Amino acid sequence: MKNQSPKTNENSLTPDAQQALQSAGFSRRSFLQGTGALIVTFSMGDMLAPQTARAQFGGADAASDAPPASQVDSWIAIAPDGSVTAYTGKEELGQGMSTAQTQLVAEELCVPLQRVNLIMADTSMTPDQGVTSGSQSSPANFNRNNLAGAAATARQALLQMASTKLNLSADQLTAVDGEIRSKTDPKKKIGYGELVAGNKFNLKVDTNAPRKPASEWTVLGKPIPRPDMPAMATGRFEYVHNVSVPGMLHGRVVRPNAVGATLVNVDESSVAGIPGLVKIVVRKNFVGVVAEKPWQAVQIASQLKINWAPGPALPNHDTFYDYLRNQKPTRDTLSVNSKDVDQKLADSPTVVKATYYHPYQMHGSVGSSCAVADVQGDKATIWSPTQGVWHQRGSLSLLLGLKPANIRVIYRRGSGCYGINGADAVTFDAALMSQAVGKPVRVQLSRKDEMAWENYGFAFVMDERAGLDAQGNITAWDHEAWSPVLGNRPGYNKPGNVITGMLAGFEPDEFRPRANAPEPNAYNNNGNSVASYMAGQVNGIAKGTGTIKSERSLIHNTKSYFWTGPLRSPQRLQNTFAHESFMDELAAKAQADPVAFRLRHLSNSRLSDAVKAVAKAASWDARPSPSPRAKKTGVVTGRGISCVAYEGDNGYAALFAEVEVDTATGKVTVKHIVVSTDAGPISNPDGLRNQCEGGALQGMSRALGEEVTWDDQNVTSVDWRTYHSLPLGFDVPKVDVVLLNRPDEEATGAGETAITTVAAAIGNAIFDATGVRIRQIPFTPERVKAALHT
Amino acid sequence: MSAITLKVNGTSHTLDLDPTTPLLYALSDDLQLRGPKFGCGLGQCGACTVLVKGQAVRSCITPVETVQGVEITTLEGLGTIEKPHAIQKAFIEEQAAQCGFCLNGVILTAKAFLDKNPKANEKQIQEAMSRVLCRCFTHTRMLRAIGRAKQEMAR
Numbered sequence: 001m002k003n004q005s006p007k008t009n010e011n012s013l014t015p016d017a018q019q020a021l022q023s024a025g026f027s028r029r030s031f032l033q034g035t036g037a038l039i040v041t042f043s044m045g046d047m048l049a050p051q052t053a054r055a056q057f058g059g060a061d062a063a064s065d066a067p068p069a070s071q072v073d074s075w076i077a078i079a080p081d082g083s084v085t086a087y088t089g090k091e092e093l094g095q096g097m098s099t100a101q102t103q104l105v106a107e108e109l110c111v112p113l114q115r116v117n118l119i120m121a122d123t124s125m126t127p128d129q130g131v132t133s134g135s136q137s138s139p140a141n142f143n144r145n146n147l148a149g150a151a152a153t154a155r156q157a158l159l160q161m162a163s164t165k166l167n168l169s170a171d172q173l174t175a176v177d178g179e180i181r182s183k184t185d186p187k188k189k190i191g192y193g194e195l196v197a198g199n200k201f202n203l204k205v206d207t208n209a210p211r212k213p214a215s216e217w218t219v220l221g222k223p224i225p226r227p228d229m230p231a232m233a234t235g236r237f238e239y240v241h242n243v244s245v246p247g248m249l250h251g252r253v254v255r256p257n258a259v260g261a262t263l264v265n266v267d268e269s270s271v272a273g274i275p276g277l278v279k280i281v282v283r284k285n286f287v288g289v290v291a292e293k294p295w296q297a298v299q300i301a302s303q304l305k306i307n308w309a310p311g312p313a314l315p316n317h318d319t320f321y322d323y324l325r326n327q328k329p330t331r332d333t334l335s336v337n338s339k340d341v342d343q344k345l346a347d348s349p350t351v352v353k354a355t356y357y358h359p360y361q362m363h364g365s366v367g368s369s370c371a372v373a374d375v376q377g378d379k380a381t382i383w384s385p386t387q388g389v390w391h392q393r394g395s396l397s398l399l400l401g402l403k404p405a406n407i408r409v410i411y412r413r414g415s416g417c418y419g420i421n422g423a424d425a426v427t428f429d430a431a432l433m434s435q436a437v438g439k440p441v442r443v444q445l446s447r448k449d450e451m452a453w454e455n456y457g458f459a460f461v462m463d464e465r466a467g468l469d470a471q472g473n474i475t476a477w478d479h480e481a482w483s484p485v486l487g488n489r490p491g492y493n494k495p496g497n498v499i500t501g502m503l504a505g506f507e508p509d510e511f512r513p514r515a516n517a518p519e520p521n522a523y524n525n526n527g528n529s530v531a532s533y534m535a536g537q538v539n540g541i542a543k544g545t546g547t548i549k550s551e552r553s554l555i556h557n558t559k560s561y562f563w564t565g566p567l568r569s570p571q572r573l574q575n576t577f578a579h580e581s582f583m584d585e586l587a588a589k590a591q592a593d594p595v596a597f598r599l600r601h602l603s604n605s606r607l608s609d610a611v612k613a614v615a616k617a618a619s620w621d622a623r624p625s626p627s628p629r630a631k632k633t634g635v636v637t638g639r640g641i642s643c644v645a646y647e648g649d650n651g652y653a654a655l656f657a658e659v660e661v662d663t664a665t666g667k668v669t670v671k672h673i674v675v676s677t678d679a680g681p682i683s684n685p686d687g688l689r690n691q692c693e694g695g696a697l698q699g700m701s702r703a704l705g706e707e708v709t710w711d712d713q714n715v716t717s718v719d720w721r722t723y724h725s726l727p728l729g730f731d732v733p734k735v736d737v738v739l740l741n742r743p744d745e746e747a748t749g750a751g752e753t754a755i756t757t758v759a760a761a762i763g764n765a766i767f768d769a770t771g772v773r774i775r776q777i778p779f780t781p782e783r784v785k786a787a788l789h790t
Numbered sequence: 791m792s793a794i795t796l797k798v799n800g801t802s803h804t805l806d807l808d809p810t811t812p813l814l815y816a817l818s819d820d821l822q823l824r825g826p827k828f829g830c831g832l833g834q835c836g837a838c839t840v841l842v843k844g845q846a847v848r849s850c851i852t853p854v855e856t857v858q859g860v861e862i863t864t865l866e867g868l869g870t871i872e873k874p875h876a877i878q879k880a881f882i883e884e885q886a887a888q889c890g891f892c893l894n895g896v897i898l899t900a901k902a903f904l905d906k907n908p909k910a911n912e913k914q915i916q917e918a919m920s921r922v923l924c925r926c927f928t929h930t931r932m933l934r935a936i937g938r939a940k941q942e943m944a945r
Contacts, residue, residue, distance in 0.1 A: 094889030094926055225885055232890030233878040233897065235825025235865030242824045250819075275791070275808075295808065295815045366829050366837055366925045367891045415829075416889030416926045447830040686885055690928065694888055697927035720834040720923060728896065729920025732929045 063390045063492070065405060066128035072157070072201040074127045075150035076105070082178045082193035084109055084116045088147055089129025090137040091121045091387065092228070094416045095694075095751060096687030097137050099226045103683060104142060107212055107220035108151035109158075110175035111192070121389045121411035131388035131489060133419065133566060135650060135749020142683060142747035144207040152209035154201060161195045214681050214743030221743075223686035240412035241370045241444060243383045248372065249278055251433040251443040252297035254287040254304055255453055255499070258713040259561055260311020263287065270305035280304065281436040286503040288433045290441055298446075313712050314561055321357050321461045324482050329513035330556040334520050335529045336536055336544070337552045341465075344476035344550040348467025352589050355463050356578040357776040358759075360456040360708035363567055364723060367415030368450040369422030373430035374440035375400060380407045384427040385414025387489070392427060394492030399428055399501060400435050418698070419457070420498070420565040422450045424490050428500035448718040453499040456708055457567025458483045459560075462578035467550075472590030474601055476550035477534055481575065484560030485511070499563060511559050525648030527571035528756070529553045531579035532645050533601040545604035545645045562708070562715070568698065569752040572646060573759070577777065580642035580760030584625065585773060593622040594641055594764065606678050606742070607645045610654040613676040613738045614641065618656040625764065626771040632788045635662050637671070640764025642757040646749060652678040652740075653753035655696065657761040658733075661769045666785025668766060670700055670733040675757070678740035679750035685739055692737045692754045699758025700733070701726040705778050724778075794854045798823070799867030809855035813847075814838045816854050817864060825865030825894050829923070836895030836922035840864050846902035865894045868901065877901050877939035886935040888926035895922050900936045908944050912937065 067074035067087070077085045086105040092098035098118055106113045119125055121132070129140060141147040155175055162180035163170040166188050173180050180195065182188035214221060231237035256262070263285045271277060271289075276296030281288040287306060291297035315323045345351050372383040380402055386392045389409040397404040414423055422445050434441040461482045467475040487497040487508040495501030496508045523536050523543040530536050534551040536544020544551075555571075569576075587597035595615045602608045614620075620641070627638050638661070643654035656674040661667070673696045682688055705724035709717045717723040759777055767773045772787050794807045796816060805820050812831075817823045817840065829837030831850045838850040841863040869875035874882060877897055887893050896919070903918040904910065910918070915936055924932065 094887075096888075225882070228890070229882045229885060229887065230871045230874065230878075232887055232893050233865075233881045234869055234871050234874055235823065235894060236871055237890060238824065239827075239891065241818075241827060242822075244822060293815070294819050295811045364925055365891075366835055366923050367827055368829065368831075370828075413889065415891035418925070444828055447832060447834075690885060690888060690931065693930050694927045697929055698925070701927065719830060719832055725923055725925060726927075727920050728922045728924055728929055728932060729916040729918065732916065732933060735930050 063128045063394065063404065066123070066390060067126070069127050069146055070204050072150045072153050072203045072205055075147050076109070076154045076201070078192050078196040080193045080198050082115065082191050084111055085119060086116055086147065086151070087119045087126040088141065089121055089127050089132070090141055091132040091411050092413060093132060093387070094413070095691050096226055096684060097132070098228070099224055100683040100687055101141060101147060103220045103222070103224055104148055105151050107217055108148060109155055111178040113219055113224065115178060123389050123393050123407070123409045128390040131391060133387050135646060135751040135753065138679060138683065138747040138749055139650060144211070145205065148211060149205040149207050149209060152211050153203055153206040156206070156209050157201055157203055158192060158195055162190050165190055165195065220683055221681065222684070224684055238412070239367070240372065240383055240385045240414050241367060243372045243412055243442070245372060245374055245440040248440040248442050249290050249292060249437060250294040250297045251430060251441045252289045252291070252301040253429050253443065253445065253449055254289065254301050254306060255449055256285065256311070257308045258311050259314060259715070261308040262311070264307035264309050267305040271300045271303050274300050274303065276300070279437050281433050283432055284503060284505040286432060286500060288429060290433050290437050294444070310713065312561070314710055317710050320459070324459065324484060324558060325461050327482070327484070327558040329515065330558050331512060331514045332517035333555045333557070334517040335525060335553040336534060336538060337519060338537060338550050340550050341476045341478045341552045345465060345467045345478070348475045349470055350468040350589060351465065352468065352586055353463070353465045354582055354585055354775060355461065356581060358460040358462070358574040358577055359777060360459040360562060361567060361702055361706045362451060362454055362456050362708055362717070362723060363418045363421035364451065364725060365415040365417055365421045368445040368447055369414060369426040370442065370444035371423070371427040371430040372440060372442045373427070373434040375431055375435040376438055378402055378406050380431065382407065382409045382427060382431060383412045384409055385412060385417065385423040386427055387417065387420065387423065391489065391491050392424065395490040395495040395501065396428070396431055398493060398506065399495045399504060400431055419567040419570065420455045420489050422454050425453065425498040425500045428495060428498065428504070432500070432504060451718045451723060452715040453563065455487055455498060455563040455565030458485070458564055458571060458574060460574040462575065464578055464582040466582065466586055468586065468590055472592055474533060474548050474586060477531055477548050479529060479531060479553040479575070479579070481529070481578070482556045482558060483571070483574070484558045485564050486560035487563045488565050517554060527555070528575045528579070528644060528647065529555055529571065530648065531583070532607060532643060533583060535603070536648070544648070545602060545607050547601050547603050569756045572644070572752065573756045576642070576644050576756045577759040577763070580644070580757065581763050581773070581775065584640065584760070584764040584767065588625050588767070591624045593624055595620055596622060598641070598643065604645060606652045607643060609740060610652045610676045610678050611641070611643050613740055614654040614656045614674050617676070617736060617738045618674040620656070625768040627768050630769055630771040632663050632770055632772065635660060636769040638765045638767065638769025640761045640768055642760035642764060644753060644756045646753040646756060649748070651748040651750055651753040653757055655754060655757040655761045657758070657765045659762060659765040659769060661766055661784065663770065663788050666781035666783070666788065668704060668762065668779050668784055669731050670762060672734045673700070674736045674738065675754045676738040676740060677750055677753055678742055679753070680745040680747040681743045682739055682741045683747070688739060688750055689737045691750055693735045695752070695754030696735050696758060697732070699755035700762065703759035703762050703777055703779055705780065707778050795858055796854065796862060797859055798862045799864060807854055810853045813840065813849040813852040813854050813857055813862070817849060823864050823866055827891060827894055829892070829895070835892070836899055837892055839895040839898040841898055841902055844902060844905060846899045865898060868897070876942040877904070880935040880939035880942060881932070884931050884935040884938060886928055886931035888928050892922065892924040896924065896932055900939065904936070904940055904943055908940065910940065
């Protein structure tokens, strides 16, 4: 019954590669050079220059010893038996990305799906692709660079090799089923294994290598079932929580008793003699307990007496948004600034203003985060659910004082994370404790330790102002928002960006005030701070998706008391809630149909098409809101719409919501959701549907119930009674997904598009039903009832 | 520490445990089972669910001493990858998961309910599932899979 957890990646390798990996220990280069078939070799000259890496992945500098993304061998290896191993830095986080990447490789290389083995995110083997996040996996690996480019280049190379071997010109050949065959003579063929004969490709990824056109796809674009599903459904799947290493001990963290509290002393005598105690680990403000068994660690941690010096008083939760708006200093960023907004507003016959509020929310993974670390002497092996193994390696090297090359970080799937949950922190926890005892240590956080200290999704206060002319056209739009920040992903060198690193003495990213934002010098709508209806003009070039040329978007970041970081659609979701609610307010003021009013102010056809597709699928009843039947008594229904060009150009979605509002209780029940999505060519329609359905309902839970709360010293939303996630059995709405396939466009993201649009669509539907606008998330019964009856 | 005998998926195991140890810890750590999972440790989310004499029980708050000798079934005990139980098969066919971490609690809670209520309607199924969390929000697929399993299990 004992599992051989740590070997999983290796077990899926060919035997010679396994042997090479074992004998090479931690030296990736010797592993790569030492193998016959599996084979990724490179010289220092091939290394990606840091700037190249930054350009390639849109992230920080790639680790200098990672397999270079420019080389085919970093991504694809063909064994003598013809099996294909593909290496990727983009992880399976639960959304089917491993299935889609396997389909991609099978398609481009023309091999059966079963013959492709995908190795994900392991610093001993895979390229450094930064983090798996932000709907970036499809654009990174499904266009012309990286995995897709490498596979396409490899297919061309195989055709060339076969041309020589078979003495036929390449255009007489075709790749089918892992073989290169003559198009005319079925006897003339050669298998990939024989062609490659244990060698490397030794080729640069050719970004011009022809990709197979979508019209010829036989594997990609199909609803291939996820190969991990049977193991998950039968309890055989290995999560990081199931990783088991011989001699493994169990750690438990003891977090400070208040936000910002610092350690005075630990009374070790308080736990003396408790069975199983191995060591109390203290490093600056970090305290952990290592025990022989997990339940012992829990008991010891609960009995350990610690004196903490209190932290600062926290801002009052009830008046937090006022506090936030007035907080100094700030770091200010302008995304667009046409400099004529005030004048245009003064000239407009009608000016509409509104302020929207979005709370801190949490990732709230259903399984609390877990990691296993084996730090012995100057070497470490880490099994982590982190979204970025190379980032982890860099930060761990600072935390542990080890050379990066001596640390191997292996990704193992955790509970769904939706951004930076406790994964990075718990990996640091395990590493610190393992280093202190010199033995492998597994740590799983308690529910409270997960929820009280994770990097929350951003709180926002957002002011919107816009003018309307006599015809009901928007003349100018101004967006100004305040949002607090502290920490982030740890990246390559910032362990202090999450709780454990900070407790151990590392600083988070420095907060650099900037009271006057510089003028934007390039259009960047990464945070969707620019509403879809703005023209997005910078330096005279309009790259936005809308028509409104008088525009300003200004964000003030302030210092947060709580950790913050990416939570599904960071900033984009909050800004879009404000923009799309406000657009509805403008449509109502102009007495225009919300769909027609949107289309009138959009210039981007893909976003317009997404809106039209949803309107059609939902049989949209074109008329202004509120509904003629809207009232503040009884049970009323209404419908709303919203849309987004995610990050400005990385995926398009629109969402329709039909709600029922019980005006007596304030309870909002979503009855029907229709979401459209355009993510370019669809890799796996069922996977995309699943993601859209999940995004829609997760967005609904966040819109209706989720909010981080605190008292004067501590976070108080620390379990599922105090943080309100909608359970499986609530009134689940009907969810329809309209997929807009764009086979000739580039692949864009799809992970975060649907969720970005949900809150506004629900708020707009509540307005349609009742005539009352709710501008604060979550739309709890108390809040809705209060708004209806004031 | 005491000798505790647990009968799991048809096999008896005698373990040296503190009798107050939650069953989940014995299953995950001592028996290395992958089905039951630690989600909250508070009995709130369902990830740790096991069947005790056919009843869905939250193993994270169930001391081992209270379930000695009684039949405990984990997700592994329902079926295998090669021969999944009808309800497991329904989840596979409906592709009803994302990260899959909650699947254990979802499937076992539904199984225990359907065994006792083979003719349950949609509303009753939703009520039965109302204390189980899925944070990927694959709710629509999961409820569809449970409906499908109901048909299959009725045969």
